[in-house]
Amino acid sequence: MSYRAHIQVTCRPGVLDPEGKAVKEALERLGFAGVGRTRVGKLIEIDLDAADETAAGQTVERMCTELLAHPVVERYSYHLEPRDAEAGEP
Amino acid sequence: MSLSVGVVRFPGTNCETETVRALGSTLADARVELLDHRRGDLADLDAVVLPGGFSYGDYLRAGAIAARAPIGAAVRRFAAAGGVVVGICNGFQQLQELGLLPGALIRNRTLRFFCGDVHLRPEGRPSAVTCELDRGAVYRIPVAHGEGCFWAEDEDLKRLEDRGQIVLRYCDAQGVVDDGANPNGSLGQVAGVANEGGNVVGMMPHPERNADRLTGNGDGRVFFRSLAAFCAGGAR
Numbered sequence: 001m002s003y004r005a006h007i008q009v010t011c012r013p014g015v016l017d018p019e020g021k022a023v024k025e026a027l028e029r030l031g032f033a034g035v036g037r038t039r040v041g042k043l044i045e046i047d048l049d050a051a052d053e054t055a056a057g058q059t060v061e062r063m064c065t066e067l068l069a070h071p072v073v074e075r076y077s078y079h080l081e082p083r084d085a086e087a088g089e090p
Numbered sequence: 091m092s093l094s095v096g097v098v099r100f101p102g103t104n105c106e107t108e109t110v111r112a113l114g115s116t117l118a119d120a121r122v123e124l125l126d127h128r129r130g131d132l133a134d135l136d137a138v139v140l141p142g143g144f145s146y147g148d149y150l151r152a153g154a155i156a157a158r159a160p161i162g163a164a165v166r167r168f169a170a171a172g173g174v175v176v177g178i179c180n181g182f183q184q185l186q187e188l189g190l191l192p193g194a195l196i197r198n199r200t201l202r203f204f205c206g207d208v209h210l211r212p213e214g215r216p217s218a219v220t221c222e223l224d225r226g227a228v229y230r231i232p233v234a235h236g237e238g239c240f241w242a243e244d245e246d247l248k249r250l251e252d253r254g255q256i257v258l259r260y261c262d263a264q265g266v267v268d269d270g271a272n273p274n275g276s277l278g279q280v281a282g283v284a285n286e287g288g289n290v291v292g293m294m295p296h297p298e299r300n301a302d303r304l305t306g307n308g309d310g311r312v313f314f315r316s317l318a319a320f321c322a323g324g325a326r
Binding site for chain 1: 154158
């Protein structure tokens with residue numbers, strides 16, 4: 001089976017996110033009212049082959065802990081989407 | 091006894107030449123060589139230096155890809171066996187990514203890349219970059235980074251302080267450690283951290299850029315002399 005993993009990596013709560021702060025201030029300068037907490041993170045998309053969704057999830061979990069997210073300052077979440085490998089992109 | 095030091099070059103490393111030069115000019119009898127990032131064995135060396143730059147373009151996170159290069163596992167084994175490993179700037183980020191030093195280096199508080207001289211004060215346990223520095227003295231060393239804001243959980247920072255693992259802090263020209271002299275927002279004005287043995291050390295400032303009278307007052311030289319002294323077991 002082929003899956004597309006959509007992995008979201010964001011700053012852990014309490015970690016300084018100056019980029020999020022700069023974005024929030026820019027939105028306020030543009031006149032957007034009521035802008036609250038703003039955090040900037042990363043979205044990583046990975047296509048992978050695995051026996052089933054459980055196996056794909058285990059692989060993505062390991063990718064996140066071994067490389068994609070920094071355990072001290074970041075946290076991650078992901079979801080998997082089955083895809084037709086023959087169809088190619090997107 | 092001749093000291094053997096390796097300086098690792100990854101794709102995107104850009105401070106290796108001046109680091110080799112600073113080691114060579116400071117330590118008269120040292121044998122200094124550049125190491126390829128694909129190398130798997132470091133057993134014949136006394137010390138390894140991970141120099142500054144933008145390894146792998148800082149992709150994903152600064153130092154993240156370099157830490158997973160073949161030489162990464164070799165550096166981990168070398169450090170575990172008591173070998174001296176010093177990371178400067180991007181090298182410091184790599185040591186954290188390798189899990190050899192605690193905490194993380196995140197985006198500067200200002201969001202700006204900061205390039206300029208800072209002042210440093212040594213403290214804590216004797217380490218492979220600070221053991222020859224004078225306690226109470228102030229050292230002027232350049233920094234150049236966009237992601238040098240040291241961050242750790244409160245309890246981890248406290249533990250580092252209690253164990254003397256914070257070995258360098260940013261201060262003003264008079265040696266006063268306060269936030270006004272902090273170039274990047276680092277918690278506790280932390281500029282350099284060691285492991286519990288003092289043999290693995292990371293620092294954001296670049297001593298190799300002030301190891302020659304051509305480029306400053308030469309304050310960087312004593313950091314490399316510390317490396318040699320620590321290797322020789324003469325840490326005071």
